[in-house]
Protein backbone atom coordinates (compact mmCIF):
# COMPACT_ATOMS: atom_id res chain seq x y z
CA UNK A 1 0.00 0.00 0.00
CA UNK A 2 2.85 2.35 0.81
CA UNK A 3 2.77 4.24 -2.44
CA UNK A 4 6.06 5.41 -3.93
CA UNK A 5 6.31 8.56 -5.98
CA UNK A 6 8.48 8.59 -9.08
CA UNK A 7 10.94 11.46 -9.21
CA UNK A 8 13.90 12.51 -11.34
CA UNK A 9 16.28 11.11 -8.74
CA UNK A 10 14.43 7.84 -8.14
CA UNK A 11 11.46 6.75 -6.06
CA UNK A 12 10.32 8.76 -3.07
CA UNK A 13 8.65 7.46 0.05
CA UNK A 14 6.22 9.62 2.04
CA UNK A 15 6.68 9.71 5.82
CA UNK A 16 3.93 11.10 8.06
CA UNK A 17 3.46 11.45 11.80
CA UNK A 18 0.31 12.97 13.21
CA UNK A 19 -0.60 15.02 16.25
CA UNK A 20 -4.31 14.88 16.96
CA UNK A 21 -5.94 17.26 19.40
CA UNK A 22 -9.13 15.74 20.74
CA UNK A 23 -11.46 17.69 22.98
CA UNK A 24 -12.41 15.60 26.00
CA UNK A 25 -16.11 14.97 26.57
CA UNK A 26 -16.61 16.49 30.03
CA UNK A 27 -19.19 18.81 31.54
CA UNK A 28 -16.55 21.12 32.96
CA UNK A 29 -13.07 22.30 32.06
CA UNK A 30 -9.72 20.69 32.87
CA UNK A 31 -8.89 22.98 35.81
CA UNK A 32 -12.13 24.88 36.51
CA UNK A 33 -15.84 24.26 36.99
CA UNK A 34 -17.00 26.27 33.94
CA UNK A 35 -19.24 24.60 31.41
CA UNK A 36 -17.89 23.34 28.07
CA UNK A 37 -21.03 23.16 25.89
CA UNK A 38 -20.39 24.00 22.23
CA UNK A 39 -22.11 27.02 20.70
CA UNK A 40 -22.87 29.00 23.89
CA UNK A 41 -22.91 32.79 23.72
CA UNK A 42 -19.39 34.24 23.67
CA UNK A 43 -17.59 34.62 27.00
CA UNK A 44 -20.42 33.14 29.07
CA UNK A 45 -18.49 30.04 30.13
CA UNK A 46 -15.43 31.64 31.67
CA UNK A 47 -14.36 31.36 35.31
CA UNK A 48 -11.68 33.41 37.05
CA UNK A 49 -9.27 30.53 36.45
CA UNK A 50 -10.00 30.46 32.69
CA UNK A 51 -9.55 34.23 32.48
CA UNK A 52 -6.24 33.86 34.38
CA UNK A 53 -7.04 36.33 37.14
CA UNK A 54 -4.03 36.71 39.42
CA UNK A 55 -4.00 34.34 42.36
CA UNK A 56 -6.51 31.86 40.94
CA UNK A 57 -5.54 28.23 41.40
CA UNK A 58 -6.23 25.36 39.00
CA UNK A 59 -8.06 22.31 40.39
CA UNK A 60 -7.70 19.15 38.34
CA UNK A 61 -10.91 17.61 36.96
CA UNK A 62 -10.84 13.91 37.85
CA UNK A 63 -13.29 12.97 35.10
CA UNK A 64 -10.91 14.35 32.44
CA UNK A 65 -8.11 12.23 33.87
CA UNK A 66 -10.31 9.14 33.65
CA UNK A 67 -11.23 9.99 30.06
CA UNK A 68 -7.54 10.20 29.15
CA UNK A 69 -6.81 6.86 30.81
CA UNK A 70 -9.72 5.18 28.99
CA UNK A 71 -8.45 6.58 25.71
CA UNK A 72 -4.94 5.34 26.48
CA UNK A 73 -6.34 1.87 27.12
CA UNK A 74 -8.26 2.07 23.83
CA UNK A 75 -4.94 2.86 22.09
CA UNK A 76 -3.37 -0.24 23.68
CA UNK A 77 -0.96 2.06 25.47
CA UNK A 78 0.99 2.15 28.70
CA UNK A 79 -0.71 4.25 31.40
CA UNK A 80 1.77 6.10 33.60
CA UNK A 81 0.95 5.97 37.31
CA UNK A 82 2.60 9.35 37.75
CA UNK A 83 2.53 12.20 35.30
CA UNK A 84 3.43 15.86 35.56
CA UNK A 85 1.70 19.03 34.42
CA UNK A 86 4.08 21.58 32.94
CA UNK A 87 3.76 25.16 31.77
CA UNK A 88 4.37 25.70 28.08
CA UNK A 89 5.09 29.41 27.77
CA UNK A 90 4.04 31.42 24.76
CA UNK A 91 2.10 34.55 23.95
CA UNK A 92 -1.20 34.49 22.17
CA UNK A 93 -4.07 37.01 22.46
CA UNK A 94 -6.49 34.20 23.29
CA UNK A 95 -4.22 32.69 25.95
CA UNK A 96 -4.59 35.01 28.95
CA UNK A 97 -2.25 33.01 31.23
CA UNK A 98 0.67 33.52 28.88
CA UNK A 99 1.27 29.79 29.14
CA UNK A 100 -0.65 26.62 28.51
CA UNK A 101 -0.79 23.92 31.16
CA UNK A 102 0.26 20.78 29.34
CA UNK A 103 2.36 17.69 29.97
CA UNK A 104 5.87 17.44 28.62
CA UNK A 105 8.39 14.90 29.83
CA UNK A 106 5.97 12.79 31.81
CA UNK A 107 2.65 12.37 29.98
CA UNK A 108 -0.24 10.36 31.40
CA UNK A 109 -0.11 7.87 28.50
CA UNK A 110 3.01 6.40 26.90
CA UNK A 111 3.68 4.01 24.00
CA UNK A 112 0.77 2.27 22.32
CA UNK A 113 -0.40 1.02 18.93
CA UNK A 114 -3.52 0.77 16.78
CA UNK A 115 -4.56 -1.17 13.68
CA UNK A 116 -5.62 0.72 10.57
CA UNK A 117 -7.75 -0.76 7.79
CA UNK A 118 -6.52 0.04 4.30
CA UNK A 119 -8.68 0.25 1.15
CA UNK A 120 -7.03 -2.88 -0.33
CA UNK A 121 -8.29 -4.93 2.62
CA UNK A 122 -4.98 -5.13 4.47
CA UNK A 123 -4.35 -4.11 8.04
CA UNK A 124 -1.34 -2.14 9.26
CA UNK A 125 -0.10 -1.25 12.72
CA UNK A 126 0.69 2.37 13.60
CA UNK A 127 2.66 3.21 16.74
CA UNK A 128 1.36 5.73 19.25
CA UNK A 129 4.12 7.77 20.87
CA UNK A 130 2.13 9.34 23.68
CA UNK A 131 -1.09 10.97 24.79
CA UNK A 132 -1.02 13.94 27.10
CA UNK A 133 -3.62 16.20 28.71
CA UNK A 134 -3.55 19.94 28.16
CA UNK A 135 -5.70 23.05 28.19
CA UNK A 136 -7.24 24.45 25.06
CA UNK A 137 -6.81 28.14 24.24
CA UNK A 138 -9.63 30.61 23.58
CA UNK A 139 -10.61 31.82 20.12
CA UNK A 140 -9.72 35.06 18.38
CA UNK A 141 -12.61 36.36 16.34
CA UNK A 142 -11.54 38.47 13.36
CA UNK A 143 -14.68 38.70 11.29
CA UNK A 144 -17.13 40.68 13.42
CA UNK A 145 -15.70 44.18 13.21
CA UNK A 146 -13.91 46.03 10.41
CA UNK A 147 -10.93 47.11 12.47
CA UNK A 148 -11.04 45.15 15.73
CA UNK A 149 -10.48 41.55 16.75
CA UNK A 150 -12.35 40.01 19.65
CA UNK A 151 -11.47 37.20 22.01
CA UNK A 152 -13.91 34.48 23.06
CA UNK A 153 -12.68 32.59 26.12
CA UNK A 154 -15.41 29.93 26.24
CA UNK A 155 -12.97 27.34 24.94
CA UNK A 156 -10.13 28.55 27.15
CA UNK A 157 -9.25 25.80 29.62
CA UNK A 158 -11.29 23.00 28.03
CA UNK A 159 -9.49 19.67 28.29
CA UNK A 160 -7.66 18.38 25.24
CA UNK A 161 -5.93 15.09 24.67
CA UNK A 162 -3.00 15.37 22.31
CA UNK A 163 -2.38 12.03 20.65
CA UNK A 164 1.00 11.81 18.92
CA UNK A 165 1.76 9.05 16.43
CA UNK A 166 5.10 7.57 15.41
CA UNK A 167 6.20 8.50 11.87
CA UNK A 168 4.75 5.19 10.63
CA UNK A 169 2.19 6.55 8.18
CA UNK A 170 3.19 6.20 4.52
CA UNK A 171 0.82 8.29 2.42
CA UNK A 172 -2.53 10.08 2.24
CA UNK A 173 -4.61 6.88 2.26
CA UNK A 174 -2.92 5.59 5.39
CA UNK A 175 -3.29 9.02 6.98
CA UNK A 176 -7.03 8.93 6.28
CA UNK A 177 -7.32 5.39 7.65
CA UNK A 178 -5.41 6.47 10.75
CA UNK A 179 -7.54 9.48 11.51
CA UNK A 180 -10.73 7.50 10.86
CA UNK A 181 -9.67 4.75 13.24
CA UNK A 182 -8.67 7.19 15.97
CA UNK A 183 -12.02 8.92 15.62
CA UNK A 184 -13.85 5.61 15.77
CA UNK A 185 -12.02 4.59 18.94
CA UNK A 186 -12.72 7.95 20.61
CA UNK A 187 -16.40 7.73 19.71
CA UNK A 188 -16.73 4.15 20.94
CA UNK A 189 -15.12 5.21 24.21
CA UNK A 190 -17.23 8.38 24.39
CA UNK A 191 -14.13 10.34 25.31
CA UNK A 192 -14.32 12.78 22.35
CA UNK A 193 -17.12 13.34 19.83
CA UNK A 194 -14.64 13.38 16.94
CA UNK A 195 -16.40 16.23 15.10
CA UNK A 196 -13.73 17.83 12.94
CA UNK A 197 -16.14 20.45 11.59
CA UNK A 198 -16.80 21.77 15.11
CA UNK A 199 -13.09 21.70 15.85
CA UNK A 200 -13.51 19.04 18.57
CA UNK A 201 -10.88 17.00 16.77
CA UNK A 202 -8.00 18.74 14.97
CA UNK A 203 -5.01 17.21 13.25
CA UNK A 204 -1.52 18.55 12.63
CA UNK A 205 0.18 16.53 9.94
CA UNK A 206 3.98 16.20 9.85
CA UNK A 207 5.19 15.33 6.36
CA UNK A 208 8.62 14.48 4.98
CA UNK A 209 9.95 12.54 2.00
CA UNK A 210 12.95 10.26 1.53
CA UNK A 211 14.34 7.67 -0.83
CA UNK A 212 13.34 4.27 0.60
CA UNK A 213 15.94 3.05 3.11
CA UNK A 214 17.36 6.53 3.80
CA UNK A 215 17.24 8.35 7.13
CA UNK A 216 14.14 10.41 7.89
CA UNK A 217 13.97 13.65 5.91
CA UNK A 218 13.22 17.10 7.32
CA UNK A 219 9.53 17.48 8.10
CA UNK A 220 7.09 20.30 7.65
CA UNK A 221 4.15 20.46 10.03
CA UNK A 222 0.83 21.36 8.40
CA UNK A 223 -1.89 22.99 10.45
CA UNK A 224 -5.45 23.99 9.71
CA UNK A 225 -6.63 20.81 8.06
CA UNK A 226 -10.19 20.41 9.27
CA UNK A 227 -11.45 17.48 7.27
CA UNK A 228 -10.01 14.18 6.13
CA UNK A 229 -10.25 15.30 2.52
CA UNK A 230 -8.41 18.56 3.19
CA UNK A 231 -5.71 16.58 4.97
CA UNK A 232 -5.20 14.31 1.97
CA UNK A 233 -5.04 17.26 -0.41
CA UNK A 234 -2.56 19.02 1.87
CA UNK A 235 -0.33 15.94 1.96
CA UNK A 236 -0.36 15.60 -1.84
CA UNK A 237 0.58 19.24 -2.26
CA UNK A 238 3.28 19.12 0.41
CA UNK A 239 4.90 15.95 -0.94
CA UNK A 240 5.15 17.42 -4.44
CA UNK A 241 6.56 20.66 -3.03
CA UNK A 242 9.25 18.91 -1.00
CA UNK A 243 10.33 16.59 -3.82
CA UNK A 244 10.60 19.57 -6.16
CA UNK A 245 12.78 21.47 -3.67
CA UNK A 246 15.15 18.57 -3.04
CA UNK A 247 15.43 17.55 -6.69
CA UNK A 248 16.32 21.07 -7.71
CA UNK A 249 19.18 21.11 -5.21
CA UNK A 250 17.55 22.84 -2.27
CA UNK A 251 16.62 21.55 1.17
CA UNK A 252 13.35 21.46 3.06
CA UNK A 253 13.11 23.88 5.98
CA UNK A 254 11.61 22.58 9.22
CA UNK A 255 8.64 24.85 9.67
CA UNK A 256 4.94 25.10 10.40
CA UNK A 257 2.82 25.54 7.29
CA UNK A 258 -0.82 26.43 6.91
CA UNK A 259 -3.20 24.68 4.50
CA UNK A 260 -5.17 27.11 2.37
CA UNK A 261 -8.29 25.24 1.19
CA UNK A 262 -9.16 27.93 -1.36
CA UNK A 263 -5.79 28.18 -3.09
CA UNK A 264 -5.22 24.45 -2.45
CA UNK A 265 -1.68 24.99 -1.23
CA UNK A 266 0.34 25.06 1.98
CA UNK A 267 2.24 28.20 2.88
CA UNK A 268 4.79 29.03 5.50
CA UNK A 269 3.31 30.24 8.79
CA UNK A 270 6.33 30.35 11.05
CA UNK A 271 9.66 28.63 11.44
CA UNK A 272 9.28 25.63 13.67
CA UNK A 273 9.91 26.38 17.31
CA UNK A 274 11.92 23.90 19.36
CA UNK A 275 10.79 22.54 22.72
CA UNK A 276 13.33 24.71 24.55
CA UNK A 277 11.71 27.85 23.11
CA UNK A 278 8.71 27.17 25.31
CA UNK A 279 10.70 27.11 28.58
CA UNK A 280 8.71 24.19 29.89
CA UNK A 281 8.78 23.75 33.65
CA UNK A 282 6.59 21.79 36.11
CA UNK A 283 3.57 23.88 37.08
CA UNK A 284 4.15 24.92 40.72
CA UNK A 285 0.38 25.20 41.26
CA UNK A 286 -0.19 21.50 40.59
CA UNK A 287 1.14 18.41 42.33
CA UNK A 288 2.39 15.52 40.26
CA UNK A 289 -0.65 13.48 39.20
CA UNK A 290 -0.48 10.10 40.93
CA UNK A 291 -3.26 7.69 40.05
CA UNK A 292 -5.07 6.04 42.94
CA UNK A 293 -4.54 2.33 43.23
CA UNK A 294 -6.92 0.18 41.22
CA UNK A 295 -8.14 3.06 39.04
CA UNK A 296 -6.58 1.76 35.82
CA UNK A 297 -7.99 -1.72 36.36
CA UNK A 298 -11.43 -0.37 37.22
CA UNK A 299 -11.49 1.68 34.02
CA UNK A 300 -10.18 -1.24 31.98
CA UNK A 301 -13.07 -3.35 33.26
CA UNK A 302 -15.55 -0.64 32.18
CA UNK A 303 -14.26 -0.38 28.60
CA UNK A 304 -16.78 -1.18 25.89
CA UNK A 305 -15.89 -3.67 23.18
CA UNK A 306 -13.66 -1.66 20.83
CA UNK A 307 -13.96 -1.43 17.03
CA UNK A 308 -11.22 -3.94 16.17
CA UNK A 309 -12.42 -6.48 18.74
CA UNK A 310 -15.94 -6.11 17.40
CA UNK A 311 -14.75 -6.47 13.82
CA UNK A 312 -12.94 -9.72 14.61
CA UNK A 313 -15.91 -11.03 16.61
CA UNK A 314 -18.37 -10.30 13.79
CA UNK A 315 -16.15 -12.28 11.45
CA UNK A 316 -15.82 -15.29 13.73
CA UNK A 317 -19.23 -15.29 15.42
CA UNK A 318 -21.42 -14.39 12.44
CA UNK A 319 -19.18 -15.60 9.61
CA UNK A 320 -19.16 -12.15 7.97
CA UNK A 321 -16.50 -10.97 5.54
CA UNK A 322 -13.89 -8.43 6.63
CA UNK A 323 -15.57 -5.95 4.29
CA UNK A 324 -19.06 -6.36 5.78
CA UNK A 325 -17.73 -6.36 9.35
CA UNK A 326 -15.77 -3.17 8.73
CA UNK A 327 -18.91 -1.42 7.48
CA UNK A 328 -21.07 -2.67 10.34
CA UNK A 329 -18.71 -1.66 13.13
CA UNK A 330 -18.02 1.84 11.79
CA UNK A 331 -20.32 3.23 14.48
CA UNK A 332 -21.27 1.68 17.76
CA UNK A 333 -24.99 2.32 17.17
CA UNK A 334 -24.77 0.69 13.74
CA UNK A 335 -23.19 -2.43 15.22
CA UNK A 336 -25.90 -2.58 17.88
CA UNK A 337 -28.61 -2.19 15.25
CA UNK A 338 -27.09 -5.03 13.24
CA UNK A 339 -26.87 -7.35 16.22
CA UNK A 340 -30.55 -6.76 17.02
CA UNK A 341 -31.49 -7.60 13.41
CA UNK A 342 -29.24 -10.67 13.38
CA UNK A 343 -30.67 -11.94 16.65
CA UNK A 344 -32.66 -15.14 15.84
CA UNK A 345 -32.06 -14.56 12.13
CA UNK A 346 -29.57 -15.74 9.52
CA UNK A 347 -26.60 -13.45 10.29
CA UNK A 348 -25.38 -13.07 6.71
CA UNK A 349 -28.85 -12.34 5.38
CA UNK A 350 -29.20 -9.76 8.15
CA UNK A 351 -25.89 -8.16 7.14
CA UNK A 352 -27.02 -7.94 3.50
CA UNK A 353 -30.28 -6.26 4.43
CA UNK A 354 -28.67 -3.78 6.81
CA UNK A 355 -25.83 -2.84 4.46
CA UNK A 356 -27.46 -2.95 1.03
CA UNK A 357 -31.08 -2.06 1.71
CA UNK A 358 -31.23 -0.06 4.91
CA UNK A 359 -27.94 1.86 4.80
CA UNK A 360 -28.43 2.29 1.06
CA UNK A 361 -31.87 3.88 1.53
CA UNK A 362 -30.72 6.07 4.43
CA UNK A 363 -27.68 7.18 2.49
CA UNK A 364 -29.83 8.18 -0.46
CA UNK A 365 -31.97 10.34 1.83
CA UNK A 366 -28.94 11.67 3.74
CA UNK A 367 -30.47 10.28 6.92
CA UNK A 368 -28.69 8.92 9.95
CA UNK A 369 -29.37 5.49 11.34
CA UNK A 370 -30.82 7.19 14.43
CA UNK A 371 -33.56 8.63 12.17
CA UNK A 372 -34.30 5.34 10.43
CA UNK A 373 -38.04 4.86 9.86
CA UNK A 374 -37.47 1.11 10.30
CA UNK A 375 -36.40 -0.10 13.73
CA UNK A 376 -33.94 -2.98 14.12
CA UNK A 377 -36.70 -5.20 15.52
CA UNK A 378 -38.90 -4.40 12.50
CA UNK A 379 -36.15 -5.22 10.01
CA UNK A 380 -35.52 -8.45 11.94
CA UNK A 381 -39.25 -9.19 11.56
CA UNK A 382 -39.05 -8.76 7.78
CA UNK A 383 -36.09 -11.13 7.52
CA UNK A 384 -37.90 -13.71 9.64
CA UNK A 385 -40.75 -13.67 7.10
CA UNK A 386 -38.28 -14.43 4.30
CA UNK A 387 -36.62 -17.20 6.25
CA UNK A 388 -39.86 -18.99 7.13
CA UNK A 389 -41.06 -18.70 3.51
CA UNK A 390 -43.98 -16.41 4.28
CA UNK A 391 -42.75 -14.08 1.55
CA UNK A 392 -40.13 -14.35 -1.17
CA UNK A 393 -36.96 -12.24 -1.22
CA UNK A 394 -38.37 -10.31 -4.15
CA UNK A 395 -41.64 -9.41 -2.44
CA UNK A 396 -39.59 -8.56 0.65
CA UNK A 397 -38.00 -5.67 -1.24
CA UNK A 398 -41.44 -4.20 -1.92
CA UNK A 399 -42.42 -4.72 1.70
CA UNK A 400 -39.20 -3.02 2.77
CA UNK A 401 -39.98 0.02 0.61
CA UNK A 402 -43.44 0.20 2.15
CA UNK A 403 -42.02 -0.13 5.68
CA UNK A 404 -39.57 2.65 4.92
CA UNK A 405 -42.25 5.12 3.87
CA UNK A 406 -45.06 4.11 6.24
CA UNK A 407 -43.17 2.95 9.34
CA UNK A 408 -45.51 -0.05 9.53
CA UNK A 409 -44.19 -3.48 10.45
CA UNK A 410 -43.65 -6.20 7.85
CA UNK A 411 -46.39 -8.44 9.33
CA UNK A 412 -48.99 -5.74 9.01
CA UNK A 413 -48.05 -4.86 5.41
CA UNK A 414 -48.02 -8.50 4.29
CA UNK A 415 -51.42 -9.05 5.89
CA UNK A 416 -52.99 -5.83 4.55
CA UNK A 417 -51.78 -6.33 0.99
CA UNK A 418 -52.25 -10.09 0.91
CA UNK A 419 -48.63 -10.71 0.00
CA UNK A 420 -48.25 -14.08 1.68
CA UNK A 421 -46.41 -16.52 -0.45
CA UNK A 422 -48.55 -19.22 -2.01
CA UNK A 423 -47.27 -22.58 -0.82
CA UNK A 424 -50.46 -24.49 -1.43
CA UNK A 425 -49.68 -27.20 -4.02
CA UNK A 426 -53.19 -27.19 -5.44
CA UNK A 427 -53.22 -23.43 -6.00
CA UNK A 428 -49.85 -23.46 -7.73
CA UNK A 429 -50.85 -26.43 -9.89
CA UNK A 430 -53.98 -24.56 -11.00
CA UNK A 431 -51.85 -21.64 -12.16
CA UNK A 432 -49.46 -23.96 -13.98
CA UNK A 433 -52.34 -25.66 -15.77
CA UNK A 434 -53.55 -22.26 -16.87
CA UNK A 435 -50.10 -21.29 -18.22
CA UNK A 436 -49.77 -24.60 -20.07
CA UNK A 437 -53.22 -24.16 -21.61
CA UNK A 438 -52.42 -20.59 -22.69
CA UNK A 439 -49.09 -21.46 -24.40
CA UNK A 440 -49.53 -24.64 -26.44
CA UNK A 441 -46.79 -23.76 -28.98
CA UNK A 442 -44.16 -23.22 -26.30
CA UNK A 443 -45.18 -26.44 -24.57
CA UNK A 444 -44.64 -28.38 -27.77
CA UNK A 445 -41.29 -26.69 -28.37
CA UNK A 446 -40.16 -27.39 -24.80
CA UNK A 447 -41.18 -31.04 -24.98
CA UNK A 448 -39.24 -31.43 -28.24
CA UNK A 449 -36.01 -30.34 -26.50
CA UNK A 450 -35.99 -26.55 -26.21
CA UNK A 451 -34.91 -26.63 -22.54
CA UNK A 452 -34.29 -22.92 -22.40
CA UNK A 453 -38.04 -22.32 -22.43
CA UNK A 454 -38.27 -23.52 -18.83
CA UNK A 455 -37.44 -20.01 -17.60
CA UNK A 456 -40.31 -18.65 -19.67
CA UNK A 457 -42.78 -20.92 -17.88
CA UNK A 458 -41.42 -20.00 -14.46
CA UNK A 459 -41.78 -16.33 -15.37
CA UNK A 460 -45.38 -16.79 -16.53
CA UNK A 461 -46.39 -18.66 -13.39
CA UNK A 462 -44.78 -16.04 -11.15
CA UNK A 463 -46.47 -13.28 -13.08
CA UNK A 464 -49.89 -14.88 -12.85
CA UNK A 465 -49.42 -15.39 -9.11
CA UNK A 466 -48.40 -11.73 -8.75
CA UNK A 467 -44.98 -12.83 -7.50
CA UNK A 468 -46.46 -14.73 -4.60
CA UNK A 469 -45.94 -18.35 -5.64
CA UNK A 470 -43.09 -20.06 -3.80
CA UNK A 471 -40.32 -20.21 -6.44
CA UNK A 472 -38.90 -23.57 -5.37
CA UNK A 473 -42.34 -25.20 -5.52
CA UNK A 474 -43.04 -23.61 -8.89
CA UNK A 475 -39.84 -25.17 -10.22
CA UNK A 476 -40.65 -28.63 -8.90
CA UNK A 477 -44.26 -28.69 -10.00
CA UNK A 478 -43.52 -27.24 -13.45
CA UNK A 479 -40.93 -29.96 -14.09
CA UNK A 480 -43.49 -32.62 -13.24
CA UNK A 481 -46.26 -31.14 -15.33
CA UNK A 482 -44.15 -30.37 -18.37
Ligand code: ADP
Pocket residue numbers: 015016017018019164165166167168206207208216217218219221275
Ligand atom coordinates in the same frame (compact mmCIF):
# COMPACT_ATOMS: atom_id res chain seq x y z
P1 ADP B 1 6.38 18.95 17.87
O1 ADP B 1 5.51 19.37 19.00
O2 ADP B 1 7.67 19.64 17.80
O3 ADP B 1 5.66 18.97 16.57
P2 ADP B 1 6.00 16.24 18.59
O4 ADP B 1 6.97 15.28 19.13
O5 ADP B 1 4.82 16.63 19.39
O6 ADP B 1 6.83 17.48 18.15
O7 ADP B 1 5.42 15.65 17.24
C1 ADP B 1 6.23 15.30 16.24
C2 ADP B 1 5.41 14.55 15.21
O8 ADP B 1 6.13 14.54 14.01
C3 ADP B 1 5.19 13.11 15.58
O9 ADP B 1 3.92 12.69 15.15
C4 ADP B 1 6.27 12.38 14.78
O10 ADP B 1 5.91 11.07 14.44
C5 ADP B 1 6.35 13.22 13.56
N1 ADP B 1 7.67 13.21 12.92
C6 ADP B 1 8.88 13.30 13.49
N2 ADP B 1 9.85 13.28 12.58
C7 ADP B 1 9.24 13.19 11.36
C8 ADP B 1 9.73 13.14 10.02
N3 ADP B 1 11.00 13.21 9.72
N4 ADP B 1 8.79 13.05 9.03
C9 ADP B 1 7.49 13.00 9.31
N5 ADP B 1 6.99 13.04 10.55
C10 ADP B 1 7.86 13.13 11.57
Ligand code: MG
Pocket residue numbers: 019204221
Ligand atom coordinates in the same frame (compact mmCIF):
# COMPACT_ATOMS: atom_id res chain seq x y z
MG1 MG C 1 3.75 19.59 16.52
